[in-house]
Amino acid sequence: MQKVPTVYDVAELAGVSIATVSRVLRKPHEVADATRDRVNAAVLDLGYVPSGSARSLAARRAGAIGLCLPDFDGIDDDPALAPVTFSDGQVPTVLDFPEDVELGDNLYISEVMLGTEIEAWQHGLAVTIAVARGSRGTDIFDNLAGRVDGIVTLARTIPDQQLAHIARRVPVVVLAGPRAGDEYDHITTDNREGMRVMTSHVVEAHGVTDLAFVGGPADSPDDDARFRGFCEALRTAGLPVPSAPVARGDYTRVQGRSIGRRLVADGGVPRALVCSNDQTALGVLDVLTGAGIRVPQDVIVTGFDGIDASEMSRPRLTTVYQPMRDLGRAAVDTLLHRLRDTQLPPQTRSLPVRVLLRDSCGCLPAQAA
Template identity: 90%
Template sequence: MQKVPTVYDVAELAGVSIATVSRVLRKPHEVADATRDRVNAAVLDLGYVPSGSARSLAARRSGAIGLCLPDFDGIDEVSGLAPVEFSDGRVSTVLDLPEDVELGDHLYISEVMLGTEIEAWQHGMAVTIAVARGSRGSEIFDNLAGRVDGIVTLARTIPDKQLAHIARRVPVVVLAGPRSDDEYDHITTDNAEGMRVMTSHVLEEHGVTDLAFVGGPADSPDDDARFRGFCQALRAAGLPAPATPVARGDFTRAQGRSIGRRLLAEGRVPRALVCSNDQTALGVLDALTSAGRRVPEDVIVTGFDGIDASEVSRPRLTTVYQPMRDLGRAAVDTLLHRLRDSQIPPQTRTLPVKVLLRGSCGCLPPESV
């Protein structure tokens, strides 16, 4: 095996001290051009890569942020593994996905991830992602906490006891959930108000009183806040508020289709379906249009998130836009502040949302939809 080049090899080849090599790699603007060029040439010639672990020991920081996410792609251990044979005769395994798994379903999480990565990159940090999948989720999170400077996680992803344990080691920022009895920093959006405004629009501007809420997972803080906003709008209009959503899904388009088909089969489709997120709404829209129901003439459909797919559906989806990418950026920004000053009080930041009126509620003429 070829010998791995070290900083000593670079220094010897460039004819400089180890301290000079370190300065070129960490603060190149402080080194004369000729010296910097000589060191960089030696680095390229040898194929030298600085040791991240050595830097971490020196700085007592890893330079990485952990991002803990739920099992957003629908893959878990029960999916099993299927054998696959390559052209050279090797046999390996791949995940055997259920037929209804759609890997692009959770575009909300993709945007949060992108925002996290952008903000971390701007501060010279890396992002390490862990997913709560299967029985090894707790083990994975514990290992992650030992390798990063802080953790960003979506609410309810990590069990409360384990999160409290991790928070004793590294700072934690929780996304998409209200502050409970904890000492973590929280970043969220105004879910309840956004859904209240959306529901009030359907009630007041379209004169609809027969409407139902299609929810997400019962343990989702975002879904709970949105359902609360839905009920607030109903009560303000003098209408009774339901105790529970008409149906619950898992925030995926596939589940939205399933819910739409079930409501159609049971004859329980109201004049308006207010959905807890865009993917669910798009799935409901798929089911309705496949069954010959016109949107918005027969049924109004609304969503929440403002993902790109909501702009290209037919009709375009009326929705509540939340700044998903900004959630990730704000989480990293808050975490970096915490790393600089661990004594500041726990922070809660609520980002604003915006109602986007489009064709699925009837606010735009057909030619604009």
């Protein structure tokens, strides 16, 4: 194995000091053209790559932020998911996943990740992603906290006690959850109001009095806010207010189909199904259309998020659009403010939402409320 070139090798080949090499790499505009060209030529000739660890020590910054996400893919510590092995240099022919996993199912997460990466890139930062999967999640998060300048995480991803421990080392920004007696920065969207307006539209514009709410995980603060908005709209309209959603899923299309099949089999499909997110709504829509139930003529279906798939479904899904990408960008922006001034009081930022009226509630063409 060849010796890894160092900054000293570059300086010797270019005939300059190591301080000049460092200046060329960090602030090239401050160095004369001829000197800069010699250093860059030496870097290319030697194949030199600056040490990230050395830069971090010098700047007292890792140059990276951590993004901690919940395990939405269903892959856990299942012994059936044994490590992939190679023999004689051959690639294994099959990688086995549980049957109920739909890869690429969580487009909300994808948009948040993209927004995080874009904002980090604009500030010259890398993003390190960790997933709370299985029994190793705790160790992974602790390890991540020692390698980044701050952490962005979705609410309920990291246990409260562990999150408090991590926050003693690096700043933490929590996405999609209200403040609950903590001192972290929070970024959320107006979930309650968005769902209130959506439900009021179904009741007032379409004259529906038989509605049911299809919820997500019981511990989701977003789902709780959306259900409260749903109940508020019913209460205002003088309609019966349920104590709980008619069914709960895990925000995936797979679970939406399962809920839809159960409602159809039980004969309990109401005039309108107000779903807590788009993926659930799309899964319900799959089952209803497959069973010959017309949407919106027989049943109105609505969602929440505004993922691209909601625009491409047939019929197109009426939904509450939340700025998912902006959530990620706002989280990084807030984290950078926190790094610049650690004495700032905890910040809470709520981003606005829009109700998109489409085919699945009977509104044509698409409108925004």
